[in-house]
Amino acid sequence: MSRYALYVACVVLTLICTALSWAHPGWRPAAVVFTALALLGTWDLLQRRSTLRRNYPILAHFRYGLESIGPEMRQYFIESDTAEVPFSRQQRALVYQRSKSVNDTRPFGTQQDVYGVDYEWINHSMAPSFIESHDFRIAVGRGAAPYSASVFNISAMSFGSLSPNAIRALNEGARRGGFYHDTGEGSISPYHLEAGGDLVWEIGSGYFGCRDEKGGFDPERFATNAVRPSVRMIEVKLSQGAKPGHGGVLPAAKVSAEIALTRGVPQGVDCISPARHSAFSTPLQLLEFVERLRGLSGGKPVGFKLAIGHPWEWFGIAKAMHESGLHPDFIVIDGAEGGTGAAPAEFMDHVGVPMHEALMLVHNTLVGLELRDRIRVGAAGKIVSAFDIARTLALGADWCNAARGFMFALGCIQAQSCHTDRCPTGVATQDPTRWRGLEVADKATRVHHFHENTLHALRDLLCAAGLEHPSDIGPEHVLRRVSPIEVRSLAALYRFLEPGELLKGIPEHAVFKAFWRRARSDSFSQ
Template sequence: MEETFSLVQSANQILVTLLILGLGIAILVVAVLYILDVTQTKHAIRRNFPVIGRFRYFFEHMGEFFRQYFFAQDREEMPFNRAQRSWIYRSAKNLDNTIAFGSTRDLSPVGTILFVNGAFPPIDQHSAEPEPLVIGPYCREPYSTRSFFNISGMSFGAISKPAIRALSKGAKESGAWMNTGEGGLSPYHLEGGADIVFQIGTAKYGVRDAEGRLSDDRLRAIAAHDQMKMIEIKLSQGAKPGKGGILPGAKVTEEIAAIRGIPAGCDSISPNRHPEHETVADMLDMIAHVREVTGKPTGLKAVIGAYGWLEDLFTEINRRGIESAPDFFTIDSADGGTGAAPMGLMDYMGLPLKESLPLVVDLLHKHGLRDRVRVIAGGKLVNGADVAWALAMGADFCVSARGFMFALGCIQALQCNKNTCPTGITTHDPGLQKGLDPVDKSVRVAHYKRNMEYSVGVIAHSCGVREPRDLRRYHCRVVQENGRSVPLEEIYPEYRTGS
């Protein structure tokens, strides 16, 4: 008994000693921080409120996470609100996506899109699968696909190895194509067996020679993969129109550097345009060259700002002959994207998709090129209504990056540019990547893609058409300043199909 009491007493003495030691260390740390704060001159808050002022930075950082769960309403948060994210999460998990007790969407703001239901919608047995579309009829290897919703460009580097693996496998399972982004082709893009669109950025990552110029040999090697279906020449992207791609040095690992052909650990900053392009004639020359070398459909990707060059481009195509046209044109919206970018460019540069998509489609019609050039729309198209609108405005295909990131488990932590993504999607920290299981997430990618196309089909059938690509501008209305809505065909009257 006495021995037990002695052991307990000794344990208590040790705990008391440790407590006193811990308190002493804490007091010492607080004292050091106090001295540092009152003597520094860079931060007024810390100087005026030593030690306590440091919590401001902690709360500011944590606020990014807490706002979306506790303070923002379902339709308030930017860039994607809780209602949008919840729909994607449930679609990716293949859960019931119906809602009850009325919509929480405010239908009165100017610009609100409304679809008009038809008097005689097709019954289920009369609905139709999307017809396959051929891209690149003048190529040696045209590409035909039914899939109208696909994975937009996300580079290996901007997103992680397990994320690429999950996207590749999910794309294959659901019949989507997958764009590599400008970071080159990694083995993880090919691993799942999906159809691949290879993007040539301004730095020519993955197809560059020692001087950074386009290498025909490397281009042929890329095109030799059976999965490689199309080549996309990127002029600009939604996150930073007029600025080249930016990958912070912390995310440029040895593997990524080898794939891109650049030094490891250094910021990867692409030129703001292709040095080969001085005129629209140069663009067509490059398209023709890449198409000849690869034999694959070759197109352009751009955010539209100034658009006089499009008139010149389409005029030059008609002068040369329609076979000289890009096989597709990917129109990216100017309201940001997955990449790191200066705020001034992400917030203010370029036209949003709601204005640029009809502009390009109408110009193609004006020059008689609409049937020759396939139109691909990208930019915040994350749910069925978004995609249905884009198809009604004239897009042949839609692509999304952030929608598929949400399908992978993205929580919109806004850490994409810092290598600290808590879900393992945009980080190369092995400790954070381990939370992303490519096998599980690939299933969610496939579910999201299928449920997206089903959702678009539901809207199309309600509008009275048999398949999504039959949607037209007169199936949509947009709310005006007087509170009334008008058909989109009145706002953009040049496009007339089936009339």
């Protein structure tokens, strides 16, 4: 294979130059150089710390050589190793440092433009608090098997999209840190179960893991998986931030025999989930389906994930909750800025509501109907740092999920080859010659450290603000510069509904005024 070509060439040249040097001493320097390179490549293949070095012996050192020069070059390279940079230099460097438990303090002050528009911060207190533990939890569900969730968890990434060893490392990291690992819609694989970490089982429109022969929902197969001890919550996926209104896509190149068996689909054929569910077709039927899953799972918390699109469709679900008394245990908001391994460019860039606006719409609706205390809300969309978590909680979330941050902890370098099955770091591939190079124990430690150190930082932020728990963060605590001469808190910047306000009439809020009356509990149409 071409990725081993340089190593093989060095070994061959070592043998040739060594043989020639016996007759012609002038070949000895070349023999020494190629011998050193061959030994370096051999060490790359044998070591277990770096997947990139195992998959690209000798070649990987061109990348690591820049990192070794110093922090300034390391941060530069972390930003510039891909043509597309969805995270800032500081964010990506932060994941690198926290996953490896490298000192993440910085000299010379902020790297942010404090007078730039959209600069945000959290105000500190003259009387900082003391919080002993950083293990912040949120109780979810009121049935027979409630779950205590961390405020920071692994967002949905399917087996198939990710490799077996990537799944193993994520789940082992989650087990060590006591946080959950969302399976994604690709079903529960054996690799999700090996370590015994907490799982949130995501049920997509393809019903993988609970699918009958025709592709519909099978209650018996669902119950078999749902009652597994490691499955702590069930999440019905209505839509995904990176491609809302479009079914999930696993390219044929990644549909191996194992993937086909796990999902119940043909091998070597594009695995495309339908754009909509067949088990329900109205808001009320969705809630009845949620109630059915709760019963089949033995009372485990059941909720749904969605990216907000047409407001009246979400309002229809909210009206169905109010009218029927049925409601999910939780809702996860997936922002349009979310990532994926394969999606049409237009869907990734121009479809769906960004996470902040979507989160506030859902939070406001539940508050206005006096349902917010009964339903927990999670959120996902480019969340990496403790401040990202704090700001998201201030806008109405109870907890946050992250995908790419944990992928970076696994060693992802954003080569953007997820859909080709040629991921260089073994994270997003089903090619065993690539994913076997990903050392599970080492990467699980990095996943655990990233979570642990991020929550340590969140605790420090809360203490500085004089708060006791993430649930204490409100929109009044986070401020944003909206112009060079104007600063406003999120509480002043956005309109937040009062409890029960929607029960008294339509509030003076543009979205509610335009679409609330037109929403229907018996149809997703207006």
